[in-house]
Amino acid sequence: MKVTDHLKNAKGTIFSFEVLPSLKGRDIQDLYDGIEPLIEFDPSFINVTYHREEYIYKKLNNGLHEKIAARKRPGTVSICAAIKNKYRVDTVPHLICGGFSRDETEIALIDMQYLGMDNVLALRGDPVKGEGTFVPDRDGHANASTLVKQISEMNHGRYLDDEIVEGIPTDFCIGVAGYPEKHFEAQNLKTDLKFLKEKVDAGADYIVTQLFFDNNKYFEYVEACRKAGITVPIIPGLKPITTLKHITFLPKTFHIDIPEALADELEKCKNNQQVMEVGIEWGIQQTKELIKAGAPCIHFYTMGKSEAVKRIMKAAF
Numbered sequence: 001m002k003v004t005d006h007l008k009n010a011k012g013t014i015f016s017f018e019v020l021p022s023l024k025g026r027d028i029q030d031l032y033d034g035i036e037p038l039i040e041f042d043p044s045f046i047n048v049t050y051h052r053e054e055y056i057y058k059k060l061n062n063g064l065h066e067k068i069a070a071r072k073r074p075g076t077v078s079i080c081a082a083i084k085n086k087y088r089v090d091t092v093p094h095l096i097c098g099g100f101s102r103d104e105t106e107i108a109l110i111d112m113q114y115l116g117m118d119n120v121l122a123l124r125g126d127p128v129k130g131e132g133t134f135v136p137d138r139d140g141h142a143n144a145s146t147l148v149k150q151i152s153e154m155n156h157g158r159y160l161d162d163e164i165v166e167g168i169p170t171d172f173c174i175g176v177a178g179y180p181e182k183h184f185e186a187q188n189l190k191t192d193l194k195f196l197k198e199k200v201d202a203g204a205d206y207i208v209t210q211l212f213f214d215n216n217k218y219f220e221y222v223e224a225c226r227k228a229g230i231t232v233p234i235i236p237g238l239k240p241i242t243t244l245k246h247i248t249f250l251p252k253t254f255h256i257d258i259p260e261a262l263a264d265e266l267e268k269c270k271n272n273q274q275v276m277e278v279g280i281e282w283g284i285q286q287t288k289e290l291i292k293a294g295a296p297c298i299h300f301y302t303m304g305k306s307e308a309v310k311r312i313m314k315a316a317f
């Protein structure tokens with residue numbers, strides 16, 4: 001079932017979460033171990049991230065280094081199929097522009113269609129680790145809006161090969177990303193919203209936000225989107241802070257602020273356990289307030305760890 005149908009049929013706020021594919025060489029059970037504790041809360045859908053190649057430097061016998069492209073977390077589409085099959089839950093594979101030509105994108109979408117997937121989250125993807133700017137593949141998409149357009153075209157039976165005259169239309173519900181604190185490359189929020197609207201006009205059905213810790217930023221963002229003429233559902237994305245490392249890692253990686261009140265509490269913490277308690281309490285209050293304000297869905301970034309999300313769900317839903 002499509003994400004938008006879940007939202008339409010819901011009597012209140014629904015619950016969903018995101019997982020990362022297991023590291024190459026590990027068992028898929030690692031992934032299931034992160035999912036199982038959350039199944040009792042009846043998630044409407046589960047997202048699976050897509051990870052492009054990274055460049056690693058392998059030392060050769062002659063002392064020189066060879067640059068090698070490696071994908072550490074493969075399997076997004078097959079993992080979606082496996083989760084759907086095992087838990088009877090709808091899944092949302094992420095699809096990125098980086099590393100894909102338009103033709104490869106089409107093939108990935110055909111695979112998803114054959115596997116019975118109704119949803120896809122269309123993203124540009126970040127620059128390759130260690131590279132400052134995003135470089136599209138030869139004949140790939142430079143931003144998410146043209147990727148959305150390609151999916152939309154397929155939803156109308158229009159494939160890249162114009163010799164296909166009556167192509168079977170796919171029927172994907174298309175999600176895209178939004179940034180309440182602005183995407184880090186955007187000059188300002190106004191231009192970011194202009195490009196967000198471009199994604200919606202190209203065929204996106206809903207938006208999932210980057211994680212945030214200050215609900216006011218989400219409320220203001222929704223208001224700004226509505227003023228900009230963006231009418232699709234905007235799903236808030238939440239990630240509980242659970243380790244000392246997160247305090248610096250999350251703002252640096254996701255370009256988001258930690259509100260002063262939360263930072264003050266975290267400053268008192270001496271170990272991960274104390275951080276986790278603060279993070280969970282903050283997550284409970286955030287979730288309760290978002291539900292009260294009528295958020296369509298609460299989407300959690302689990303990053304493979306379910307304990308904190310489980311405690312938030314128990315207390316807030």
Ligand code: FAD
Pocket residue numbers: 048049050051052094095096122123124125126127142143144145176177178183184185186187191192195199208209210211237
């Ligand atoms: P876009 O919408 O293309 O925007 C990127 C930047 O370009 C923005 O600054 C925007 O303002 C600007 N822009 C857009 N269109 C144009 C245009 N026509 N001309 C000029 N500028 C333009 N990354 C992964 O690699 N794998 C994942 O699985 C993944 N999952 C994610 C899930 C969510 C919910 C979110 C919020 C992010 C996720 N990301 C993932 C990260 C995402 O790929 C990065 O944030 C990336 O830098 C931007 O992707 P986007 O789809 O928002 O890009």
